[in-house]
Amino acid sequence: MSFPGTPAPTDPRRPRRRLQSGQSMISVIGLTSIVALLVIASLSWAKSGTNQSTRTARGDLALQAAEAGVQLYISRMVEDPRYYRRYVDTAEDPRTNTTAGGIVTPGNPWPTGNNWSYSGPPTTWVPLQNARFGQASYSLRVSPVPSDPNAVLVQSTARVMPSGGNNPVVKSVQARIQPISIADFQMIADANIIYGSTATTTGKLYSSGDIIHGGTALAPVYARNLACRSGGGSCSSSGATSTGFQGGAFDRTTTPSFADKFPTPIDFTSFTQDLVDIKAAAQATGVYRNDATANGWMVQFLAAGQVRIWKITGSSNLGVTVNALQCPTTVTMPGGATPFYMYFEQPAVIGNGNNLTDSCSATTGTRASVVDGQVTLASRTNIYIGNNISYETDGDDVLGLVAGGEMIMAENSPTNLNWRAATLAQNGQWRTNTGSTSKTSLVFTGSTATSDGGYASMFASRTYNYDTTLQSLRPPLFPTIEGSWGVSYWREVNPPS
Numbered sequence: 393m394s395f396p397g398t399p400a401p402t403d404p405r406r407p408r409r410r411l412q413s414g415q416s417m418i419s420v421i422g423l424t425s426i427v428a429l430l431v432i433a434s435l436s437w438a439k440s441g442t443n444q445s446t447r448t449a450r451g452d453l454a455l456q457a458a459e460a461g462v463q464l465y466i467s468r469m470v471e472d473p474r475y476y477r478r479y480v481d482t483a484e485d486p487r488t489n490t491t492a493g494g495i496v497t498p499g500n501p502w503p504t505g506n507n508w509s510y511s512g513p514p515t516t517w518v519p520l521q522n523a524r525f526g527q528a529s530y531s532l533r534v535s536p537v538p539s540d541p542n543a544v545l546v547q548s549t550a551r552v553m554p555s556g557g558n559n560p561v562v563k564s565v566q567a568r569i570q571p572i573s574i575a576d577f578q579m580i581a582d583a584n585i586i587y588g589s590t591a592t593t594t595g596k597l598y599s600s601g602d603i604i605h606g607g608t609a610l611a612p613v614y615a616r617n618l619a620c621r622s623g624g625g626s627c628s629s630s631g632a633t634s635t636g637f638q639g640g641a642f643d644r645t646t647t648p649s650f651a652d653k654f655p656t657p658i659d660f661t662s663f664t665q666d667l668v669d670i671k672a673a674a675q676a677t678g679v680y681r682n683d684a685t686a687n688g689w690m691v692q693f694l695a696a697g698q699v700r701i702w703k704i705t706g707s708s709n710l711g712v713t714v715n716a717l718q719c720p721t722t723v724t725m726p727g728g729a730t731p732f733y734m735y736f737e738q739p740a741v742i743g744n745g746n747n748l749t750d751s752c753s754a755t756t757g758t759r760a761s762v763v764d765g766q767v768t769l770a771s772r773t774n775i776y777i778g779n780n781i782s783y784e785t786d787g788d789d790v791l792g793l794v795a796g797g798e799m800i801m802a803e804n805s806p807t808n809l810n811w812r813a814a815t816l817a818q819n820g821q822w823r824t825n826t827g828s829t830s831k832t833s834l835v836f837t838g839s840t841a842t843s844d845g846g847y848a849s850m851f852a853s854r855t856y857n858y859d860t861t862l863q864s865l866r867p868p869l870f871p872t873i874e875g876s877w878g879v880s881y882w883r884e885v886n887p888p889s
Contacts (some may be wrong), residue, residue, distance in 0.1 A: 595858025792867025
């Protein structure tokens with residue numbers, strides 16, 4: 393028999409059970425801990441990814457809200473091109489009057505002619521929408537562009553505020569908005585436009601009638617009636633889908649149509665007001681000439697930022713030649729981005745190709761022009777091109793020529809004429825003085841707007857280049873297309889602080 397507390401004897405044939413229960417528990421606990429850590433890391437990563445995605449979405453929404461602010465301000469300018477000089481917008485930060493002192497708050501009239509500034513970070517916030525990523529709102533600041541009285545610089549700052557009100561996302565964009573200028577087009581005509589099979593056009597074309605283009609059009613073509621590839625003086629049917637219109641063609645048959653692109657066609661009679669404005673600016677700060685005894689006025693631009701002016705006498709036909717110049721006057725232009733205006737009640741002639749000495753022997757020879765400045769020259773009647781015109785610095789200088797009558801290349805111009813400008817012939821043609829070929833080549837770089845079309849058959853070879861500089865640098869007060877505004881550049885910038 394056995395005694396209490398005495399272990400029973402072990403059967404030597406039975407294998408001894410190893411004591412593993414404690415080791416297994418440790419392994420289970422360790423494995424569970426690892427899984428738990430992985431789950432926690434996954435949840436943290438998912439939360440971080442969600443937060444990052446949400447913030448990115450808020451950033452995208454803020455940029456969209458800032459862009460909406462720009463577009464809403466454009467709508468104000470379409471209704472009133474001088475809106476920014478007359479009112480502080482309801483979405484605009486308060487303006488500090490740097491001319492007369494004081495502060496004008498949003499939604500109130502602005503004293504015309506006064507300058508302004510802003511201070512500190514944005515304080516005016518106009519809500520746009522409630523979104524799943526937070527409340528979007530925007531704030532505006534606007535300023536004039538010194539080199540272009542028609543342009544406005546708009547900075548739109550937007551923020552997206554999360555529901556908790558912490559850590560808003562703020563984005564700011566800056567855009568230069570301006571009315572679409574006639575200088576944005578290589579040619580605008582209140583008549584049919586015709587290009588031959590060897591022509592290549594690089595700028596936009598606009599016609600109130602037909603555009604017959606037998607060559608290659610790299611930029612869009614807009615014909616109020618029809619666009620075609622051939623047809624003599626007019627189109628018999630639309631050829632807008634032709635591969636020759638590489639930039640696209642829009643006429644009354646296409647989708648979208650010409651009317652979709654231009655709900656209000658260009659009205660050449662509206663440019664009369666632009667002439668009035670240029671005249672007033674020339675009388676105020678530039679050059680204004682009116683002398684009933686003058687046959688016209690010769691102008692020569694100098695690379696040193698000056699312009700010479702001669703009274704023309706004794707010349708019966710300025711399209712043929714200039715044969716008598718009085719003593720010159722030399723005017724220094726302001727230079728830089730400051731606009732300069734010239735207006736002549738009589739015809740204006742830009743240079744001469746014949747050898748000519750003025751009445752006081754101050755100057756002699758031919759007179760080519762090099763423009764150093766940002767200039768618009770207008771004549772109530774015709775403007776004649778008598779010699780080459782170039783720019784002193786590409787991208788920094790620009791010349792606009794506005795003729796109340798016609799734009800004419802004179803017969804005394806060089807055999808190889810090379811000139812550059814943005815041009816308008818408001819009541820007449822853009823043409824050579826004769827249709828008979830007597831000269832070798834013409835190279836014109838710029839833009840052309842003409843009431844009655846034109847020709848340049850005085851030159852055996854003719855090259856027309858659109859000046860892409862005009863898309864960002866326009867001649868001051870150069871005519872614009874009523875009711876049409878666009879953004880010339882857009883960029884993301886730091887918010888005001």
